[in-house]
Amino acid sequence: MxxxxxxxxxxxxxxxxxxxxxxxxxxxxxxxxxxxxxxxxxxxxxxxxxxxxxxxxxxxxxxxxxxxxxxxxxxxxxxxxxxxxxxxxxxxxxxxxxxxxxxxxxxxxxxxxxxxxxxxxxxxxxxxxxxxxxxxxxxxxxxxxxxxxxxxxxxxxxxxxxxxxxxxxxxxxxxxxxxxxxxxxxxxxxxxxxxxxxxxxxxxxxxxxxxxxxxxxxxxxxxxxxxxxxxxxxxxxxxxxxxxxxxxxxxxxxxxxVYADEIEARNKVAAAYTARLQDAVKTPFVPADCTSVWAQYTLTLPEGTDRNALAAALKDKGIPTAVYYPKPLHQQTAYNRYPVAGNGVPVCENLAGRVISLPMHPYLTDAQIDYICTEFKAAMKAPQAAAA
Ligand SMILES: Cc1ncc(COP(=O)(O)O)c(C=O)c1O
The missing domain is CATH 3.40.640.10 (Type I PLP-dependent aspartate aminotransferase-like (Major domain))
Structure with missing residues (x-):
């Protein structure tokens, strides 16, 4: 710990x-x-x-x-x-x-x-x-x-x-x-x-x-x-x-x-995460000329990763994660009677099973980011989380 x-x-x-x-x-x-x-x-x-x-x-x-x-x-x-x-x-x-x-x-x-x-x-x-x-x-x-x-x-x-x-x-x-x-x-x-x-x-x-x-x-x-x-x-x-x-x-x-300052801090946190994680997982993409305010820092896990096992391993190390969103709206009970565009929405369905968000706020320290990234990489290598 x-x-x-x-x-x-x-x-x-x-x-x-x-x-x-x-x-x-x-x-x-x-x-x-x-x-x-x-x-x-x-x-x-x-x-x-x-x-x-x-x-x-x-x-x-x-x-x-x-x-x-x-x-x-x-x-x-x-x-x-x-x-x-x-x-x-x-x-x-x-x-x-x-x-x-x-x-x-x-x-x-x-x-x-x-x-x-x-x-x-x-x-x-x-x-x-x-x-x-x-x-x-x-x-x-x-x-x-x-x-x-x-x-x-x-x-x-x-x-x-x-x-x-x-x-x-x-x-x-x-x-x-x-x-x-x-x-x-x-x-x-x-x-x-x-x-x-x-x-x-x-x-x-x-x-x-x-x-x-x-x-x-x-x-x-x-x-x-x-x-x-x-x-x-x-x-x-x-x-x-x-x-x-x-x-x-x-x-x-x-x-x-203090919000402009907090947005800057959020961007620094996101950049630090990306620098440390991009060799291990798909990190968020920000198109040129766009500035994100990083409501979430969301990774896309490789196909077949056991996301629950990964989240549990991180939780054991004191690192909270969240999944936004586990089920797209067209699959929700309240909304499944509404149409989907064209032949379907395969990207939504695929990503719902693969996304995971890491802690994100303007006051994360470098030491915390280092710790989260080190533990994330270790958990990704552990047999229970790794892709089948
Ligand atoms: C994309 C999106 N739209 C709308 C809302 C609704 O906002 P509120 O919770 O303030 O009603 C939320 C809140 O989570 C949201 O994430």
Missing amino acids: ADSNILPIEFVDLKKQRARIGDKIDAAIQKVLSHGQFILGPEVKQFEDAMKQFTGVKHAIACSNGTDAIALCLMALKVRPGDAILCPSFTFAATAEVVAWLGATAIFCDIDADTFNISPASIKAGLETAKQKNLKAVGVISVDLFGLPCDYDAVETLCKENGLWLICDSAQGFGCAYKGRKTGMIGTFATTSFFPAKPLGCYGDGGAVFTNDDEMATLLQSLRFHGKGSDKYDNVRIGMNARLDTLQAAILLEKIA
Whole structure:
């Protein structure tokens, strides 16, 4: 076992972040407790302004969580039954869940084996699938999986050519960049999540929607507040209760102040992992001109590796791991009635059995990274984990 400088290793270490900015966060919480404006208090607008500054986008609308963020966009886009929306199958359920809420049909697309993000070729196949099923393809929800932006040149071109809107589900990718454009600047809308384990996380649930469209921004502000018009007792449309709590905004204001620095630290951790592991396993690929925020550091194991044995061996050494995602959405009980694009999504199915994510947060030390990599390589060589 390693010494106390190395262990314990957390998968996501929020305690280390608290050691850095906990005092500031506690003071910010205390300030909200004192002024008492718990719903849409001044910190919400201040945090929205901070997000605008961070991303360069014209409008940032804070909301209740990353799931509601996508739902608000779909409501603004007037999605209805008979509409088909293309999204990857290799993602968290929320991406497709909201499509079902509105009675529309998700068409599950395959992913690129190197980036884990939606495959433009599979979007094309999915458009044909929609036609065959007499569905009207209206849009794409792309996902910046594990914090890496997807292939936006190709996806935006396909959307333009086919009259589709684009929602970038950047729940895992707030602050990631594609050819100099941060998420939020891309798509009809982009959304994110501030779930505690996300790269920028709060102390509960939170989310946001980004758009450069003034009318859509006004609509979203109404939709997140019961469809309000001139005031909260003037209800001009059906909306939701989807506001971000002032307390969460106050916490996020302190966290966004150190976020650029944390993204840099995450990139250093990822680079250190890759340097040490690339001779032993397929490490994550980051295309040129893309910056990941490393929500996850995900390896692709050789075919036939006993992933459970590997994870158990690492756990024995005090190293937590996770599998995102063991089962793609088109194979889940709740979603298996929805179509897949074209002839299927073989890459999603293959990778679901081979991916494993290592601890990732900005406060991992070199000694911890060394230890994790040494133990990972040893476990890969052990007969129970090695490829059959
Ligand atoms: C890709 C993706 N989309 C949407 C969500 C939903 O975000 P939330 O948990 O804030 O509702 C998540 C959260 O894990 C996610 O990873």
